[in-house]
Amino acid sequence: MRKLLVTAVLAAAGMPAVAQAQGAPAQPGIYLGIEGGLNWMFGTQIRERYVSPYTGWGAGGTIGYDFVGPRVEVEGLFRQNTSSTYFRPGAAINNQISQVSVMANVLYDFRSFGSFIPYVGAGAGVAFVDAYYQLHSTVFAFQGILGVGYEFAPGFRLNIDGRYYGTTNPYYLGSAWSNNNISLMATVQVKFGASAPPPPPPPPAVAPPSFMVFFDWDRSNLSQQALATIGQAAAAFKAKGNARITATGHTDTSGPAAYNMALSLRRANAVKDALVRNGVPANVITVIGRGEEGLLVQTGDGVREPQNRRVEIVIQ
Structure with a gap:
């Protein structure tokens, strides 16, 4: 069974190659744990007599530091197994075998499975x-450990593991005896300084309601479709209750720039007048003319592009 210890050591030595596979978010920190479980002794021979202790128990605690992946800890554990074997009146080994261990443990968590963490x-x-x-x-004393943890809340974890635990030969009445154990342990672990879950991301910024009104070439009069769009903008303004409106006029690149600047302003004013007729107060409407600036579709000079002949209505 001591091969289990060798296997665990070799696995721990190979952990850096696996570290990049870890994906679960976690924070380093100090942790405390309390543990308890069952202990079985096997192959126990004392003074040339085989002893078969009954199933025993163990209890103790740990203090350690989690580096997120590797962990190091100090563990204190008491184990006790009763036995029907009798050697000498008053001897402590009669009817029970007790042992206290103080161990330095090195462990590695495989954080690739969400809340479940093999180690x-x-x-x-x-x-x-x-x-x-x-x-x-x-x-x-020495031991090998194989287990799985479950993080049921931030900073709180439940571990279940199996262990081979052994020691060099103790002495009883001048004779050495073998000490081999298999333990099944459960640990409740609390990490200090573990960060709380990150706050939810802020809601995406909501763009103010906007509408577009398009015009024929070299015209500032409103089509039926344009009037319908302006009616929708007026309804959106009234639903908002307290807002301002900006009407920004644009032209395409055909014609002189100075003429287009004046044309864009006429278009914006035509939209303002229609909004007022739909019940929007004139004092909440700002009119801007940009001429050939701010093209919706990028073109060269002198191009008649319908998408660029427009007024943008923004409600804020």
Whole structure:
């Protein structure tokens, strides 16, 4: 089972190659966690006798820093398994095997699946294991971790993982014994300084209502279609309640520039008069003549372009 630890270490070493695949947004920060779960011991041989401890439990906590992808943490965990094996009256190992571990863990989150975050990790540290009368057998501890997390709210996460946890051989009454464990742990993790979800984007700017009235060549009189459009503009003004109107006249590029400037102004005034007849107060209407400037369709000089012979009505 110690191959699991080697696999986790090799996977962690290869994390930079995978980092570019991570796409879920997150913020770095310090986190705290509380954890608990089940512990199974296997292959346990003490003083030439095989021991089969019952399913035990574990509980502890973590403090770490999330770099968004890599994580490092310090973990303290207490494990206990009961056993029917009896060695010597009063010895702590009778009927139960207890161990306390303090581990430094290095983990990596695969942030490519939205709120679900698979992760792998490995850890090393020190453990204090039952020996004669108390927890005084100090040994080197190591573990490999494979799990998945779920971020159910900003800064809050639930982890479920499986672990192989082992130590160098503790001693009991002068004899070394093997210590191998499989743990299934659940952790509730809280990250501090995690940013709140970004605010929704501002609504797009709404352009003021606008209308276009078109004219025949070298004319400023209004067609029936133009009068209908001006009626719509007047209705939009009345619906707005409190607004101003700008009527900007344009011409095409045929004819002299000075003549076109005067023609554009006549067209704008014709539209103003029609708006007034439709109930729009004259004092809210501004008239502008631009002549050949502001072409709707770009043309050369001397071109009769119908789209450029127009008045633009803007309600603000």
